[in-house]
């Protein structure tokens with residue numbers, strides 16, 4: 001690939017965003033800057049680690065230098081993007097690699113199967129959105145994670161997802177990946193070259209090495225999205241003999257659907273909220289509206305965490321529709337989330353929602369400091385990536401990606417949320433979404449090893465060929481991917 005095909009993206013990173021806290025580069029080894037002895041904290045504030053070094057690479061050669069240094073010094077290596085994961089997947093006390101400076105985006109390419117774009121893994125979602133929007137013709141990723149301040153290394157590695165029933169996980173949009181392995185070699189993964197290794201690379205949890213580039217499918221943005229926000233009662237959606245099938249019909253009609261629930265009808269007032277925010281996206285050829293007219297509207301509900309909520313319907317460009325603020329940004333949040341395979345009549349989902357609303361109410365009202373909680377859920381189609389929590393052989397299987405959340409620092413959230421996750425696991429065979437807080441769930445390692453079973457063996461076969469000395473394995477992944485009998 002020539003330099004003519006590469007855009008060094010100039011987009012400024014937003015200043016108001018809470019990222020993980022990194023150090024400042026202070027020394028250089030073979031042209032790669034690094035800092036030493038920094039305390040790293042993630043976005044949610046639930047993880048802190050004293051690292052020996054944080055590296056700040058800019059080029060492929062830098063990545064190879066870091067791997068060589070780690071090999072010579074017998075150190076573990078974990079990459080970090082915006083630090084928005086709540087599980088300790090990015091954490092190591094040895095060498096962390098901040099990929100934020102790896103932010104080149106290549107010129108999109110069109111072939112018989114559509115458009116693709118190749119990017120380095122430090123590219124922010126907002127940077128790619130802006131780049132694709134300015135392209136002629138305008139392009140977009142059709143289903144995306146909610147925040148645009150996270151980076152592609154993080155969201156592809158962890159199998160992240162949006163809300164579309166016409167889509168799967170973001171790992172399922174990958175057509176090629178290049179990764180620097182523990183020997184310092186750049187390895188290219190594609191379905192044509194080796195389907196099994198490619199499957200593993202697409203959702204690799206950072207265990208194959210340092211991802212250099214990913215090529216993902218993008219779409220021509222010749223439609224917009226009509227976004228409709230409503231506030232129906234929980235009873236009308238989730239109660240009664242036809243509730244599940246009605247919910248299913250509603251979801252199938254939409255391009256995407258997302259639900260947010262907060263427990264108080266009015267903030268810190270005693271009445272339980274009987275309504276739920278439903279956000280529905282439908283493709284349309286109508287022109288996008290000027291969104292300025294909606295700025296500064298008085299809040300419709302009394303809750304600082306969801307102060308942007310307004311009922312109504314408006315047409316937006318795809319990225320504007322997919323990334324929306326939902327509160328005052330008054331706090332960061334903690335999150336436990338799982339994938340639940342949906343029964344054909346959606347009965348298990350109606351049951352799960354009804355139950356979690358009650359458990360959330362009990363938790364939230366048991367102490368004034370617990371007022372900032374919420375429940376969020378979306379639906380996607382199955383992934384064929386063997387480590388996806390939404391993995392299924394039937395591509396039409398639907399998964400509910402469901403989360404309980406609370407403001408960072410909410411007392412007792414860990415105990416409450418791991419209890420919720422354990423219940424979903426017990427009742428629905430749910431699988432935790434890897435970036436969320438799943439590590440403290442009782443018996444989780446043996447459950448995951450049993451459930452992923454042969455898929456762990458297959459994953460390890462590829463992983464060991466790239467990282468025979470476990471350079472990229474940290475304490476989060478070691479218990480799950482250890483090679484003793486499954």
Ligand SMILES: Cc1cc2nc3c(=O)[nH]c(=O)nc-3n(C[C@H](O)[C@H](O)[C@H](O)COP(=O)(O)OP(=O)(O)OC[C@H]3O[C@@H](n4cnc5c(N)ncnc54)[C@H](O)[C@@H]3O)c2cc1C
Pocket residue numbers: 043078079080081082083084085086089090099121144145146147149150151152153154155157158159160161162205206207209210211212435
């Ligand atoms: C407010 C909020 C909203 C969220 N919404 C969603 C959502 O809508 N959907 C969803 O699925 N998730 C969501 N998440 C989870 C989030 O998308 C994931 O945690 C994602 O991994 C964050 O990206 P990051 O850049 O912060 O990655 P980090 O958390 O910094 O890293 C994640 C993992 O990626 C690895 N990694 C990063 N770059 C590389 C590389 N170059 N090579 C190898 N490994 C690498 C790291 O080692 C780490 O293991 C949300 C999180 C927050 C805080």
